Every structure is written in C-alpha cells, then in structure tokens.
Amino acid sequence: MYDSWGALSSVRAGASAVVLSAALLVAGCSSGGGDKADDPGSRITQQPKGADPFWVNPDGNAARQAAAYEKDGRKSDAEQIRKMAEQPTGEWIGPENPEREARGFTEAAEKSDRTALLVLYDIPHRDCGQYSQGGAADGNAYRAWIDGVAKGIGDRAATVILEPDAVLHLVDGCTPDRFHEERYFLLRSAVTTLKSLENTKVYLDAGNAGWGHPDQIFQSLRQAGIDQADGFAVNVANFYSTQDSIAYGKQLSAKVGGKHFVIDTSRNGNGPYTGGSPDERWCNPPGRALGETPTTKTADPLVDAYLWVKRPGESDGQCKGGPKAGEWWASYALKLAKASKWSA
Numbered sequence: 602m603y604d605s606w607g608a609l610s611s612v613r614a615g616a617s618a619v620v621l622s623a624a625l626l627v628a629g630c631s632s633g634g635g636d637k638a639d640d641p642g643s644r645i646t647q648q649p650k651g652a653d654p655f656w657v658n659p660d661g662n663a664a665r666q667a668a669a670y671e672k673d674g675r676k677s678d679a680e681q682i683r684k685m686a687e688q689p690t691g692e693w694i695g696p697e698n699p700e701r702e703a704r705g706f707t708e709a710a711e712k713s714d715r716t717a718l719l720v721l722y723d724i725p726h727r728d729c730g731q732y733s734q735g736g737a738a739d740g741n742a743y744r745a746w747i748d749g750v751a752k753g754i755g756d757r758a759a760t761v762i763l764e765p766d767a768v769l770h771l772v773d774g775c776t777p778d779r780f781h782e783e784r785y786f787l788l789r790s791a792v793t794t795l796k797s798l799e800n801t802k803v804y805l806d807a808g809n810a811g812w813g814h815p816d817q818i819f820q821s822l823r824q825a826g827i828d829q830a831d832g833f834a835v836n837v838a839n840f841y842s843t844q845d846s847i848a849y850g851k852q853l854s855a856k857v858g859g860k861h862f863v864i865d866t867s868r869n870g871n872g873p874y875t876g877g878s879p880d881e882r883w884c885n886p887p888g889r890a891l892g893e894t895p896t897t898k899t900a901d902p903l904v905d906a907y908l909w910v911k912r913p914g915e916s917d918g919q920c921k922g923g924p925k926a927g928e929w930w931a932s933y934a935l936k937l938a939k940a941s942k943w944s945a
Contacts, residue, residue: 645686647713652896655689655718655760655908656710662929663914681938682914689895690867690909691720691762693927696737699723699746703753716758720910721750721791724767724784729775740783747791751798758800762863762910763791765837768825769808772818785824792826804863804905807833810841810849811873819856831905832861838911839865840873840889847901854903864899866892867909870941884920885933890940913937 644667645659658664663685670679692706703719710717723746727736737743770776771784788805795803805827808818827833833853836846843866850862870890874882891913897906914934916923923930 644683647715648687648689648895650714652898653689653894654716654897655895655906656706656713656715657687657689658692658706658709661686661690662912663934666914666929666931666934678935681935684891684938684941684944685913685934688909689715689718690912691718693720693722693912694750696723696735696746699749700753703750703759704755705753707754707757707759710759711757716760717754718760718762718908718910719750719754720762720765721747722765724764724787726776726780726784728766729770740787743787744790747794751794751801754795754798754801756799759798760802760863760906760908761795761804762834762837762908763795763803763805763830764788765806765834765910766808768806768818768821769812772808772821773812785821789824789826789829792830796829796831802831804832804834805830806837807835807850807853807862809836809839810845811839815849815853815856819853822853822857827857827860830860832863833857834863834865834908834910836865836869838867838917839883840869840871840886842869842872843893843900843907845872847904851901851903859903861903861905863906863908863910864904865910866895866907867911867913868892868937870937881920884917885923885930887921887936888940889937890942891937892941894943 645657645664647657663682667679667682667686670682692702694702706719707717723737723743725736725739725743737746767784767788771781776784792803792805795801805822805825807822822833835850843864846864846869850864854860854862868889869892871888874886874889876882893907895906895908899905899907914929914931914937916926916928916930916933918926923933
C-alpha cells in the first residue's frame with residue numbers, strides 16, 4: 602500500500618497461501634507427525650501469554666523459510682528467520698472467503714488460548730492506484746465482506762486493524778473527493794459491525810509519525826468512527842521509531858478523547874530510511890531491522906500493544922528489486938532479521 606507521505610505498502614495479496622486451511626489449522630496438523638525437517642511448525646511455539654497474548658501462525662512464510670534453510674544445512678540463517686516465525690503477525694483477510702479465513706484464524710488462535718490479530722484491507726478505491734490498488738468493487742460488496750469477516754470471528758477473541766491508509770488518504774488528497782462520503786460511511790459501519798462482537802477490539806489506522814500532524818487527521822478519524830472503536834493504529838508497515846510513534850500517538854489521542862493506540866514495530870528497529878528518492882523511501886528500504894517484539898507490555902499506558910501488523914519479510918512492491926507487494930522476499934527478510942537488536 603502506498604501513501605504519498607511515505608507509508609505503507611503491505612498488501613494482503615497472496616496471504617491465503619501463507620496459512621493452512623481453517624480445517625488444517627484447527628486440527629493442528631502443522632505441529633504433529635510427519636517429517637520434522639519439512640514441517641514448518643515443528644519448532645514454532647506460542648509466546649508467553651502474559652506479555653504477548655497474540656497467536657503465532659505456525660505455517661507462515663517465515664516458518665516455511667526457516668524449515669527450508671534448516672533442510673539445506675543453513676542453520677544460522679534458519680535461526681535468524683525463526684526470529685520472525687516465532688512472533689505473531691497480522692493475518693490480512695482476503696477478498697474471496699472472508700468468513701472462512703476469519704473463522705480459521707480465530708479458531709486456531711482460540712485453540713492455542715490466544716487472540717487472533719487480523720488486518721482488514723479491502724476498502725473500495727484502495728491505495729490510489731499504486732502497488733496495492735484494488736479493494737471491494739463497491740460499497741455493497743464491502744459491507745458484505747465485513748459481514749463475512751464478522752460472522753467468521755463470532756464470539757472468539759480478535760484484535761482488528763481496520764483499513765490501513767483509508768483515513769489518511771482522505772486527508773492527504775490521494776482519494777478523490779467524490780469517494781469521501783461513502784468511505785466515511787463504510788468505515789463507521791465496519792466499526793459498528795465489528796464492535797457488536799463480544800470479544801473483538803478494533804483499531805482504525807491513523808497514519809504515522811512522518812506523514813504530517815495529528816491536527817490534520819483527528820476530525821477525519823471522528824467521521825470514520827473512532828469514538829466507537831477501541832482506538833487507533835500508527836506506523837502500520839512503516840519504519841518510524843517506537844519513540845516517535847508514541848509521541849505522535851499521544852498527540853493524536855489527546856484530540857480524540859484519550860483513545861488508546863497500538864504501534865506497528867515490525868520493521869522500525871533502525872528507524873526510517875533517509876536515502877534515495879523521498880517518494881519511495883517507504884518501499885523496501887535497505888538497512889532496516891526488526892523492531893520490538895509484539896507485546897502488551899509497552900512504554901506508555903496509552904499504548905495497548907506493540908504489534909507486527911506488516912509481516913516482515915514480505916515485499917512493499919516492485920521497487921529496489923523486490924517482488925510484487927505482499928510476496929515473500931527471502932533475502933530481504935534475512936537482512937531484517939540479522940540487523941535486529943535482539944536475539945530469539
């Protein structure tokens with residue numbers, strides 16, 4: 602996903618291939634039996650619930666890459682990639698089977714006594730025609746998609762990051778004026794539908810510390826339903842430091858009734874990239890690193906969690922030699938892991 606101020610490019614494209622089917626996940630087949638060398642889940646475990654209540658998918662791209670490296674005798678590289686594989690990351694719900702996917706992830710999470718982290722990214726006119734363009738065909742299709750997600754979640758525990766960049770692109774001029782009223786309506790409706798569920802938390806995406814100032818977005822967040830949501834998300838798929846993200850989030854929180862927020866720390870270990878063209882510093886920048894691991898034990902009481910909303914190791918788009926947005930890029934993933942300032 603793209604934003605003209607240097608934001609996100611984390612499409613959900615191809616994510617269905619990242620996970621086992623719902624039935625297989627719930628059956629737990631990735632953690633028992635078979636050839637352990639070929640079993641991506643054979644050494645992937647959940648993090649301690651007290652600090653990190655979110656579900657680790659044992660069959661993600663990182664888990665498969667770690668298994669492949671181990672099979673090839675690349676033990677050191679396997680251990681590096683396992684840093685990613687053993688952390689919970691957002692599951693980006695696809696356009697075709699929202700109910701089935703949401704049910705599969707939440708049932709698997711429930712079986713592990715954890716909370717599913719879901720990312721909903723299907724708003725019409727998505728991404729202003731850039732790398733992650735697309736989304737639902739129209740408002741009716743989007744509402745049906747949201748209904749499917751909600752039906753799939755049911756009464757199971759889920760934390761939802763709602764529509765990365767959707768509000769921001771209403772503010773920065775990227776989304777044409779004629780679509781604004783509909784988008785606000787769709788976002789408010791999505792918040793209402795998801796918050797009707799017993800155990801679902803909803804965080805509206807609210808940009809990042811580098812795009813502009815909270816004064817520019819807080820009114821739009823209100824129009825999008827922030828009052829009914831649990832809070833907002835910052836730095837999704839971006840690289841701004843946790844410290845800067847907290848500062849931005851606290852300023853914004855003060856303008857929307859003291860709402861709490863979450864921070865995407867997946868790739869912010871070295872902060873933002875300052876080289877190259879400013880228009881594409883957000884896209885597969887070199888020299889970045891994994892950030893703080895996901896946890897609910899944060900540096901500020903207004904920050905509900907550090908999350909890996911963007912799945913590190915997946916491309917931002919076809920720039921700097923990367924594959925299509927959302928596709929796994931093994932060499933980039935390995936660099937992120939090796940540059941991290943913590944060990945598994």
